Every structure is written in C-alpha cells, then in structure tokens.
Amino acid sequence: MAYIEVKNEYKRYKSGETIVVANDGITFEVEKGEFVVIVGPSGAGKTTVLNILGGMDSADEGEVIIDGTNIVGFNEKGLTTYRRNDVGFVFQNYNLIANLTAKENVEMAAEISAHALDAETILKEVGLEHRMDNFPAQLSGGEQQRVAIARALAKQPKLLLCDEPTGALDFETGKQVLKLLNESKENYGATVIVITHNRAIAPMADRVIDINNAKVRDVKLNKQPLPVAEIEW
C-alpha cells in the first residue's frame, strides 16, 4: 500500500446556481519520501487536491489515505490536529506573520507541533542563520519563502505541500527554493508535493501528476530525476 492513496476523490463547489466540480474522481498514489510535482492548467483543480491532502479542505466523496489513515470524514478538529502534526504548507505568497521575526515565525509552528525541530537549526539549514532576527518585511521574497519552508519543515511533517512556491520568485531564487525543497525530502524524510504551472520543473520530480479539467490525466514516474541545478526555464 502506497504512503498516500487518493481514491475516487470528488470535490464540488457550489457557487450560486452552478456547481463547479473541482475534483472529479481524482485517483493517484504517492510513495513515502517522494518528491511529487502536480502540473496542470489554471483552474484544473490542483490547489483543491493539495488542500484536501493537507486537511485544509475535505473531499465530498472518495478516500484520501495518508500513511494508512483515511482523512476523509475527519471533523474540523481532527483535520486541525492532522495539519498541526503531519502537514507543512508553503504558499506562493509566503504568508509569514509580519509581526514575528524569521526565527519566531518558525518557532511559532514548532511550538505547537508534537515532534518539532529546533528553529535555529532549521533556519541555518535553509541558509538564513544571519537573518533569523529579521522581520518578513526586511527579507527578500526568496528569503521569505525559505522562512516559510523552514516553518513548514520545523514540525517534521509527513507531508510538505507547496502551492506554487516559486510563482512569485525569479528564476535563480526559484531554483534555490526548489533545491531546498528537494533536499528537505532527503534531510527530513518528508514527502514533498509541489504544485506548479511550470512543466520545466517536472523532470526533477520522482513523480509527476498531470491534472486537467478536474481529473488526473497522467501520472509519470521519473526513474532518474534531474538535479535542480540542471533544470532551466
């Protein structure tokens, strides 16, 4: 049994009279410790899948089994606990708490997690040992995203979910972030799932899930993923 199994997952949004089917019977599997990239056009339903995987939203139908536990049907509290202990999120626009320093932002996540890592160590890992006491506003986008990644990693999540983490970053910085994410899979044993528009990133992934029009169109396994440095776009 795979580490993550999504089976026949449906998600529908009702907006007014019309019903939008954001996920229409999504099914895929991910193995533990994989670096997964989800690609697809805008509006395909990627974010929806990620949100459901991360316990931020719940599926209408189907099963989402994470490490043997089906989170579909979890109540709000169960989902929160799940997020708290097992999931790390990285967003396109960082979503750092403006009022906390880099270190504090990390500590904040660590503080509530059951098996958290030391904030300073992890910030050092992401190369921000000298910016630990800076506020987000004093950091560049890339640095902020690294803080966000550190924050996500600090609680040693089973899943590291990233929704277009490089979307707001330039090429170089984007690559650095991707490298960091790739490393964290190795260093922390997290299963990393990254959403991107950018198909160029796909070669570095262990597994590429192509979602289109609310359905999984294709799942590709890379036997030999490319190192980040070799990727260009």
Added chain:
Amino acid sequence: MNKKTLWKDTWREITNTKTRFLSIFAITLLGTAFFAGISATGPDMLDTARTYYAKYELMDLRVQSSLGLASKDEEVLANIPDATLQTHFTQDVIISDTGDAVKLFSFNSSAQEINQYSVEEGKLPTKVGEIALDASLENQENFIIGETLSFKTEDIPEDPTENLNYLSYEIVGFIKSPLYIENIARGNTQVGSGSLDGFGVIHEDNFSMDVKTEAFIQFDQPSESQLAYSTGYEESIEKKQAEIEKQLEPRQAGRQQEIRDEIQEEITKGQNELNEAKEELENAEKELQDAREELDQGWQDYEDGMDELENERDAGQTELDQGKVQIEENKRELDQQESELNQALAEIESGREELEETKLALGGSTPEIQQLEEELNAREISVRQGLNQIQQGKAEILQREQELTNAQAQLNFEIAQAKTELENARQDLEEGEQEYSEGKAEFDTEAEEARIEISEAEEDLEKAREEMADVPEAEFYVLDRTSNPGYSEFEDNSNRIASIAQVFPVFFFLLAALISLTTMTRMVDEGRNHIGTLKALGYSNGAIATKYFVYAFVATIMGSLIGLGIGYYLFPSVIFDAYGSLYNLPSVEINFFLNYSLISVFGALLATGGATIVAVRVALRANAATLLRPKAPKKGKRIFLERIPFIWNHLSFTRKVAARNLFRYKRRMLMTIFGVAGCTGLILTGFGLSDSISDIADLQYGKINQYDAIVALNTDATEEELTEYEEKLNQNDSFEEKFSTYQNSITIENETETNQEGTLIVPKNPNDLSQFISLSDIETDEEYELTTEGVLISQKIAELHGYSKGDELTITNADNQATNYQIEGIFENYLGHLVYVHPTLYNELNEEEPEWNTDLLLLNDNVNEDELGESISSLDSILGITFISMVSDVFIGTLDSLGVVTIVLIVSAASLAFVVLYNLTNINVSERIRELSTIKVLGFYDKEVTLYIYRENLMLTLMGTVAGLGLGVLLHQYVLKTAELDQMMFSRIINYSSFIYSSILTFLFSSIVMIAMHYKLKHVDMIEALKTID
C-alpha cells in the same frame, strides 16, 4: 458607473458585509437613540406638566394678604384685564386621628374655574360636611370614602372653630390638584409639625370667615399656559406680577384703614356697652343704698312704735289704776258712810227704844218725847236718805268698776293689736333685712365680677386701641407658580436630565464617530483593489467615493431614523416612569423634536461622513497602480518590551505577537482603548450614580442620624402633660434615651446664589449631641463639637453658597428676622440644609431661650414602633412621632425611582460597550484574517486561534477598562454636580463593587464578543482568505 450600477454595487456591498453595515447602523442607532431620547426627556417632561397645567387650569398667580382679601381687594383683582379671578377660603387644620396637617380649600362647583381638581376616586364635595381629600393622603393613612374625620380644635395655634362651621366631615372622594404635582411636598403650615401632609376640599358654606384668604388669577392667553416653564412665560408673568403688586399698593393702607375702622366701631360699641354697664352698676348700688335707708327708717319707726305703745299702755294703765284706786276710795268712803249711817240708824233705834222705855216709863208720850220721836223720825228719814244715796253711790261705783274693767279690756286689746302690728312690721323689716343682705351679697359678688369685667373690658378696649394703632399695612403676596411645591423642582429635575443629555451623548457620538472611522477605513482598505480598478478605468474620484458615502449614509440614516424612533419613545417613557412615584402627573407625552432629530441625524451623518472622507481620502489620493498593488504590510517592529529580555524571553510567541501587534497597530490600539474606556466610563458613571444615590439613605439614616424617632412637642403643653409624656416614654420597653432640640425652618440667604430653605437645630445639651447625631468632616471623618463660637452647617449648603469655615452665614426665620452666625465647621450631610447652633450662642444672638420643640429618641433593637407610637401619639403634649425606619423606607423608595435613570444609563452604556467591542473586534479580525488563516493552516486549534487574537483584545480591554474607570470617576463627579437636587447631596463615593461591576461588565461583553468571534473564526474560510491578495 451609472446610478443603477452604483446602487446595485452598493446594495451588494451592504448585503455582503452585513456585519459592517450593522455596526455603523447599530452605533448610529444607539447614538441617536440615546442623544435624542435623553435630550427629549427633559422637554417631554416639561411638556407633560404643561399639558397637565393647561388641562386643569393651573393658576398663573396666587394673591394672599396678611390681612385677608377684603371685597375692595377683590375689586382691584377683578379689574385686572384679560384675567380670570377666583377667590376662596383656606384653613390649615390637623386631622384628629391621624395627626395629618391638611390645608382646606373652599370649593364651589360653579366657581371652580382655576386649579381644577382631578377626581381620582369618589367625587368632589357637593354640600356642607363633605370633604374630598388629597389622593396622596389616601395611601399614607388608609382613608376610605364614607369615613368621617374631624379636626383638632385644641393644642393648635389656630383654632379652626373660629373659621369653620363644622369640624367633622365625611370623606367623599380623593382628588389631585395641579397646585401639587409633587407626591409628598404640600408646603408649610403653622399647625402641626410645620409641613402640610396634604390638602382637602370642603364646600364654601363650611367656612364662617368674613374675608377670603386667597385669590387665584389666570390670564386669558391660553398659549401662555402651554408655555409654562418657558422664559417667555416667566417674563410675562413677572411683569403682570409687578403690575398687580402696583395696583394693590394703595390697598396696603386702605386695608389697614378698613380694619382700623372696624376696630374703632367695635371700640365705640364696646365703650358704650362699658358705659352702660358702669351705669347699671352704679344704679344697682344706689338702689341698694336706698333699700338700706328705707330699712333703717323702718327699724326706727318700729322702735318708735314700740316706745309709743309702751307709753300708751303705761298711761292707760295708770289712768285705769287711778280709776280703780278712786273707786276703792269711793267704795271705802261709801262703806264708811254706810256704816256710819247704819250706826246712826242703830242709834236712832236705840233712841227710840229709850224713848219707848221712857214713854213706858213715863207711860205715855210726853211732847218732849214726841219731839224727840219726831226728831228721831226726821233723823231716820235723813239717815235713810243717806243710806239710799250710798246705795246709789255703790251702784255708781259698780258701774264705774264695770267701766274700768271694760276700759282695761279695751286697753289690753288695743295694746295687743298695736303689738301685733309692730310685730308684723318687725317681721317685714327682718325680711327686708334678709332680702337686703342677700341682695347685697349678690351685688357684692356681681359688682366684683362686673368690676373685673369692666376693667377687663377697659383693658380690652385699651388693647383694641393699641391694636388699632398697631394694625400694620396689609402686605400683599403675589406669588407665581414657583410657590407651588414641586413646580420648580420638577423643572430642575427635567433640566438635570437635560444636563445629562449634554454630557453622555457627546460620548456616544464620539464613540459612534470612532466606530464609523474604523469601519469605513477598513472598508476602504478592503476596497483598495476595487478603487484602483475603477480609477484605472477612468472613474472620477467623486464617483468612486459616492459608493462609500452612500454605504455610510444609508447605514447612518437607517440607524439614526430608527434610533430617533426608539429614543423618542423609550427614554422619556422609562425615565418619566421612574419619576412617576415622585410626581402625580399623567404619563409622559412623547414628542417629536425637529431640532434634536436634525442634530442627531446630521451629527451622525457628519460623524460617519467625516469618517468616510478620512478613510477614502488617502485611497483616492493614491494612483491606480499603487492601489492595485497590495497594501504594503505594516512592518514588524521591535517594541520596547524586547529590550527587557528577562520578560520578553519568557513570553510565548502568541504573547509576543500580541504584544507587538498592540504597538504595531497604534491607531487600533488607541481606538479600542478609547472605545472601551468610554464604555467602561459610562457604565461606571451609571453604577456610581446609583451608588451615590442609594448610599445616601444609609449614610443619612445610618451613619449621621443615630436616633430612631423624632417627636414633635406641643410647645403649649403644661408641665403635667410633659411629665406624663416622659413617664409614658420611660415605661416603654423600647425607649432608651431622649434628646431635646429646638428645630425651626429657616431661609439661608445669599447675595449671589439662590436662597435655600433649611432647618435650624439647637440641641439643648450639646455635649450629648454625638450620641444622637454624628456631625463630622467628610474628608477626615473627624467629629465636630458644637461651640459657642459659631455654627456648624451641612455640606451641601456650603457647596451651593460657597461657604467655608470662618465665613458669615445669614439666616432668616419664618418671621423674617435675620441673624448672622459665623461658620465653625462644615459637616457631612445628605438631606436638607442644616444649621446647628449652640444654645448659648442662640440665646445671645436671639435674646430668647429656644423652645424645645423636638425630641430625638434612641430606641433599642427590639423596638415595637407601633406600640410606642400608639402609647404617646395621643398625648396632648406631643404633636406627632415619626420613626426613622419609616422615613428611610419612604426615602429609599423615592431614590429607587431615581435609580431607574441610572439603570437607563448603565443599559445604554453597556449596549454601547457591546457594539463598540464587537465592532472593534470584528474589524480586528477582518483586518487580520490572513494572519489568522495562516495560523489556522499551521494547525492552531480554534481555541488557540481565538486566543491569538483575543489576547490582544483582552490587553486592550484591560487598558481601556483601567482608563475607563478613571474617566468614569471624573464623569461621575461631573454628572453628580449637574444632576444633584438642591436639597440633597449625593454621596461622592463610588463603591468598590461598582468598579468591579463595571470592569466585569466590560469583560463580560468582551467575552461575549469573544464567543461570537470564536464561532466566526471557526468558520473562517482559510483557503479563501489565503487566496486573496491584500
């Protein structure tokens, strides 16, 4: 954007942001309701009173004269143009059983045009012997219709029998008079304890007075009576008052002359009567004297008669006796002659025999013998003749004797008769004497009496003459409505509410503006993108701003219109209801006030509009590009707390965030603090007012007045009666100690401030005063001693008139005599204005001993008040006994009604607090929804999320509460000063519990808001929130 889309957009905005819309709506609703409501309450109260006055035709002026209103006075009054005149009799009496002092008014149903009575129960009197009583007495004394009551005629200064034909009356109804809008105060009187307990109405024919005592005047302009309490009315009445006073001026001397003439007439009559009486007395004396003389004469006559009788009797007897002697002599002579004759006869016989013998011897006669015989015969014949004569003489004597006997009998009879006559005369005399002495005795006593009477009458006449000389000029009192008890006070009360209306709503509006500002700012912030897009599309600033103004104005106008409706109805009703127990007025008239409506609507529009301008201005000034970019997040900054690592390092993140946020969003921090402070302040003021009001009963009757009962003594009572009273007291188990005082109503004069009515108290034994009354300094609690140096005055009068120790105090008594005292101390006191004077000082300055007219009693704990009351209240020596427990109960009841006003304040402030807190929190949440969503995503439980934001709010609430408590103390002081009644001092102290309650309430609202927020946060769509870029 054409109008239609604008409205559509605005409408969508409203429906999409209900909470925001509601907060502006609610805050303007509260603000306008409170402002308009409180503002309208004062005018509504006055209006209600006005309508009542108009309906029952309250008089404009009342005219009284020190000498009664004679017909000529009435003529003057009747000639006042455009006015109705109504005159009547009045008499103050005391109801025998209950001891209530009642002012009686004469009533004539056909002439009662002014001051009409409203009949609450039963009817007005239609004939003599019926009385309609003050409705307020009904409850006080449980009078029932059909009962008969009577008036005291003794032991009161003014005997009603002089002025009333009847002294007992059947109760036929209970009534109210527009003269007395206050429930309790009925004015002062000379009878009883000095203040009236009520009034009564009896038929005119019950009065036996010559002149009316009072006249009511009402002016014809009906509009004026509508405008009672207005300055226009007051000025016009003042003018008329002066005019009438002027017209009555000649009558001052005129009335004096009239009375002098009346007295003169009486004096003349009296003098005549006196003269007659004197004459009569003299006549009687003369008659008595004549009678004496006559009697004396009688006695003289009688004496004389007696003497005469004696003489006559003696003379008669002597004559008779002489006659008898004569007769005896004659008898004896006759007897002698007879015997001589008989001897002669015998000699003759013997001669013859001798002759015969001789003859015989001679035997024959011889011539000689013959001669001798012849001689003998001749002799015999002459003897015989002599004997016959004697016989005749004897018969004569017998006859004489008979005559004498008859004469004796005659004499005896006559004497006896005369004697009887005399005896009768004597008896008559004696009777006369008896009569005389009786008459004399009678005369003596009567004359004594008459003389006393005469001298008294003379004295009276003298007095009358003096009195006549002393007749003062008539003093006319032309009094306006302010002389009616409660009339001015009612205005004061309504003004007090109005003054509250000036303080509180300002706060409300400030808070409303604050809420609008934060709300609109937030709205504009949220709409940055929208504004930017519109700008980019080429819309003008005006067109863009319109939406925000429309949004704000719709909320404001809806809120303020509904607020006006609620305010105009709710506040006057509730507050007036509270005053209902103080005033017997009909329920409040709800009015619409254009000015308040405009002020509040425009004020609210100004507040929200201004807030909108402030909020929109910044956004509009920026160019489209800037607006389309997300607003740069506020930079995180280190706060001073971080410089203290000892504290900072021990804070958890959430606390650190909270601390940093507080200082990062300074404006929000200040606004929240200010908002919370305002609300807490208002709540505390409300509670504080309630404390200040309710405390005074405890302070006055617990801390200051230690005595349990007051006894009003009859100053005319005899020693015996007083002893009886003291014995009765001593026998009573409840009684412990008694304290004599002199108490009298006074006016405390001041040149700059209005004069105040107060009470002068002279304790008989100042050393024991502290046992009964504690006079102490409010600050230091140090007890004052009453000295001969000066007086102690109560705090409120000192405050009103601005006195301090050492100042001079001028007071006048009921007789208008002024006395100056030096103020030695100012003591804590809450009810009335009191002046304590040392008896020695009183004697010195007034040159008279005070009359100990009031006793204060200390009773023990297991007192039976009813029993004690019954046992002494019937005594002639006391006028009445009042138990403090009852007074304080009544007083507390009165204060309770004032408490409603404070509850209105508290509830209003509390609802305001709620809205403010909810709003601020709501904005706080919406501003930081991204941050909150982030931590939610990070796995914070709902509770943690709520706490995350609430920690800040709690801190702000805490700071706001502390600031609010300070603010409340200031506000409380201010409101107290403006809302206090003249005769009352509210406690200046806010209880600790009120601070606690206010804080708890604030935190309670904060918690309720927190709970609401908690549910809101729980359902926050974090995905949505994170998706939006702001």
